[in-house]
Amino acid sequence: MSERKAILENVFRHEYGKIIAVLVNRFGASNLEKIEDAVQDALVKAMQVWAFKEVPENPTAWLIKVAYNKIIDAFRKEAKVVMNDFETTDDLIDEPTTLSLKEHISDSQLKMIFACCHPSLSVEYQLVLSLKLIGGFGNREIAKVLLKKEATVAKSFTRARAKLKEEIKTLDIPIEIGLQSRLFVVMRVIYLLFSEGYAPHSGELIVRKDVCYEAIRLALLLQENKYCKHQNLDALIALMCFHVARFDARIDHKEQLVDLAHQDRSKYNQELINIGIFHLGSSGAIDRQPSNYYLQAMVSYYHCIAKTFEETEWGTILELYDLQLQQQYSPIVQLNRIVPYLQVHGAHKALKEIKVFEKSPHFIKNTLYHAIKAEILTDLGRLEDAKIALNNAIERCANPLQEKHLLGKLHVLTS
Amino acid sequence: MSNFLFLFRGGNSDWLEDSPEEMQKHMQKWGAWMGGLREKGQLVDGLPLAKEGKVVEKAGEVITDGPFAEGAEIVGGYLIVSADDLAEAVAISKGCPIFEHEGNVEVREILSMNI
DSSP states (O other), X not given: OOHHHHHHOOHHHHHHHHHHXXXXXXXXXXXXXXXXXXXXXXXXXXXHHHHHSOOOSSHHHHXXXXXXXXXXXXXXXXXXXXXXXXXXXXXHHSSSOSSOXXXXXXXXXXXXXXXXXXXXXOHHHHHHHIIIIITOOOHHHHHHHHTOOHHHHHHHHHHHHHHHHHHOSOSOOOHHHHHHHHHHHHXXXXXXXXXXXXXXXXXXXXXXHHHHHHHHHHHHHHHTSGGGOOHHHHHHHHHHHHHHHTHHHHBOTTSOXXXXXXXXXXXXXXXXXXXXXXXXXXXXXXXXXXXXXXXXXXXXXXXXXXXXXXXXXXXXXXXXXXXXXXXXXXXXXXXXXHHHHHHHHHHHHHHHHHHGGGGOHHHHTOHHHHHHHHXXXXXXXXXXXXHHHHHHHHHTOOOHHHHHHHHHHHHHHHO | XXXXXXXXXXXXXXXXXXXXXXXXXHHHHHHHHHHHHHHTTOEEEXXXXXXXXXXXXXXXXXXXXXXXXXXXXXXXXXXXEEESXXXXXXXXXXXXXXXXXXXXXXXXXXXXXXX
């Protein structure tokens, strides 16, 4: 299955997000629980009926109708809403309409994204709301991605939803104003979502990959809207495509992590690399100060196109890291910079460079710091010291997949 | 060969909380199972049934929600399956995804006028 298709797969999950958005747009965020129940019921009915018959020609319209009727029923039971306003779904589904259903959905989902990424919500709430209400992920799946207990996620979602309802009475913000002022927040949430999905954790690879795809899907959805066009967004899309393109090469058939030097580059997904290159072109940062997303995308791009580890343009990558640090200092970026630095300047200089971190209590606890140090020491032939560094790295490693990888390296050094 | 009625009932209600993804997977299993029966020419007919229903007794004097409302029905519905005998029909029913959620299948032979 092609990666592009994979982004479009998971019909139920995506339908869930779509229909939630359309109905919240219609009935308001104050009815969110009712809407969630109705959409869940609609999916249950779909599961029953579609299993016996063919999936209808327009599954979205089918699901909207069913969910819509369920909500109307729920209102009738409460008998407190004037029904006339909501009596029919015709204007949503049937032709002719001012907006086609597809446009109506992407418009609603866009509003929903901006609502879930409302600046008054904490990052945790933004992530949980986005995954659940837009991505259609279940609590169990979210728990796997955020490495939390299912019950914790459920509680967090309940609180986040209450806050959302409190803050956002209606999704009907003037789209131009709302979108432009909040676009950067939304992009950051998408970036975080992607990062959560990208960090390798054993066992839940499929879910994590899905989260990455979801982040890309949301970014593409934004990108389609004229008010959201921004070169940083193109850079973000490029960055995500380049990363996901290497997904399959990062994990081997034994579910083991493969480091950059040993990846089978024929497994890099050319289709995604091309999509990335296309967006990188649109992110044109020639005469402007390049965004952080752009610089990161460029690093990833050079990794994607390198024929081998040795033939990688390490010099350029190092410069890109330096630019990132100039724009905004980040200790993690500085640490990662050592990797291309080692390739460009050799192990002796790299060892001096990494010494800076020794005094920082933060980095003494960091697995990556010790792992990079071990790499440098191995290059210098100081195998005993390298082993100590590797052991330090393993001791501090919280990620089983990475731990296994480091143990493998230690094994090579010992034998 | 005879036709058999498969009546699907019951199931624990955990699945009502399933994520859209899990529901889709479950639905696809039903689709695959029924598709398999169709390919082998064993599937005669079948339709889904709504969860709600009534049991009418004593010419309408007693109307209840019926004995079938045990738990939440997964894929409530019926199939008509063609098989050599009851034993084969039962064997066919064993592949049904309803068992994933502790539901059950009632298998009954449909009597034919042909002797």
